[in-house]
Amino acid sequence: MKKLFSFLAVALLALVLVACGGGSSENGESGNNGEGNGENESASGEAEHTIRAGIGLNKDHPQYKGLLKFKEIVEEETDGAIKVETYHSGQLGDDRSMTEALQLGNQEVTIPSTAPIANFVPEFSVFDIPFLFPNEDVADEVLQGDVAQGLLDKLEEEDLVGLAYWENGFRNLTNSERAVETIDDFDGLKIRTMENDLHLEAFKALGANPTPMAFTELFTAMQQGTVDGQENPYATIYLENFYEVQDYVSNTNHVYSPFVFLMSKQFYDGLNDEQKQIVSDAAKEAGQHQIELNREANAKYLEDLQEEGMEYTEITPENRQEMVDAVQPVIEDFKEQIGPETVDGIMQAVEDAQSE
Numbered sequence: 333m334k335k336l337f338s339f340l341a342v343a344l345l346a347l348v349l350v351a352c353g354g355g356s357s358e359n360g361e362s363g364n365n366g367e368g369n370g371e372n373e374s375a376s377g378e379a380e381h382t383i384r385a386g387i388g389l390n391k392d393h394p395q396y397k398g399l400l401k402f403k404e405i406v407e408e409e410t411d412g413a414i415k416v417e418t419y420h421s422g423q424l425g426d427d428r429s430m431t432e433a434l435q436l437g438n439q440e441v442t443i444p445s446t447a448p449i450a451n452f453v454p455e456f457s458v459f460d461i462p463f464l465f466p467n468e469d470v471a472d473e474v475l476q477g478d479v480a481q482g483l484l485d486k487l488e489e490e491d492l493v494g495l496a497y498w499e500n501g502f503r504n505l506t507n508s509e510r511a512v513e514t515i516d517d518f519d520g521l522k523i524r525t526m527e528n529d530l531h532l533e534a535f536k537a538l539g540a541n542p543t544p545m546a547f548t549e550l551f552t553a554m555q556q557g558t559v560d561g562q563e564n565p566y567a568t569i570y571l572e573n574f575y576e577v578q579d580y581v582s583n584t585n586h587v588y589s590p591f592v593f594l595m596s597k598q599f600y601d602g603l604n605d606e607q608k609q610i611v612s613d614a615a616k617e618a619g620q621h622q623i624e625l626n627r628e629a630n631a632k633y634l635e636d637l638q639e640e641g642m643e644y645t646e647i648t649p650e651n652r653q654e655m656v657d658a659v660q661p662v663i664e665d666f667k668e669q670i671g672p673e674t675v676d677g678i679m680q681a682v683e684d685a686q687s688e
């Protein structure tokens with residue numbers, strides 16, 4: 333009798349493992365996606381390792397196209413020894429829950445903005461300092477520098493490995509109530525922010541009524557009027573169809589958000605040295621590809637948003653300066669929490685990059 337129970341238990345376990353590990357293309361597309369193999373089909377042979385990679389944005393966003401590039405490189409370079417399953421649109425959870433899943437070894441890759449990462453490593457909030465980066469060139473220079481690279485090293489203390497910076501981009505305000513041209517226009521607007529205290533306090537200093545919320549809940553919150561507006565790069569605003577529920581967009585450019593390509597430390601430590609080098613190089617190479625696509629998208633979609641009926645308001649330098657002045661006390665308040673060394677280091681790196 334005992335043998336029968338053992339057999340049944342093993343059979344049941346095998347069935348469960350097949351069901352969970354099938355990696356069926358939950359993305360809605362199977363087969364060749366033009367970027368190599370089917371999104372959840374490995375290149376060839378039996379995979380030694382499987383990477384479950386989940387993001388919050390949808391399959392049309394450069395973030396997902398970058399992830400498909402990562403998959404293509406890793407499966408080719410390892411000849412299928414490492415298989416990459418790709419999931420978009422929060423299919424595996426929101427930024428915070430997916431990052432926690434990496435810490436527990438229940439997922440292998442996610443690519444959140446730095447803002448939610450600050451809940452795990454507070455120093456990452458340095459990138460949420462409003463108006464920190466004046467342009468993309470300075471952002472590139474600083475993110476390749478020692479201070480930004482040093483922040484990636486801190487992730488290991490949280491059972492995470494930061495393999496590369498990717499790009500979300502300059503964030504701009506949208507809302508359904510009014511055109512925002514001056515700081516006074518923020519007054520009382522219910523603005524969704526990422527789950528990050530600095531963002532929350534900065535929007536309070538601007539006069540808004542901010543609410544922290546996971547990205548996966550945002551569209552519904554705007555649709556139902558729970559919030560009046562949000563702030564994201566144009567690529568996200570357009571590709572996530574926010575124009576369907578938002579009427580006004582302003583080029584506030586108030587924060588440049590990097591993404592971080594995060595890998596579970598448990599998983600990373602289980603790879604051999606060659607495989608570690610492959611996934612690390614692939615995250616960087618796919619990141620360059622993603623940043624190129626992201627720049628093209630963010631440059632293109634403002635016009636498309638206006639074609640979809642959104643009213644665009646240009647923020648003048650004078651009006652932006654009023655916003656910069658209003659948030660300075662918040663930056664001082666958060667300097668201690670982020671770490672004075674990190675804040676001063678990034679500020680110096682920005683100054684150095686601008687003087688080149």
Ligand code: KDG
Pocket residue numbers: 387388389427443444445500526546547563564568589
């Ligand atoms: O998966 C990444 C998204 O969650 C990213 O867009 C985060 O900018 C973000 C937001 O507004 O939550």
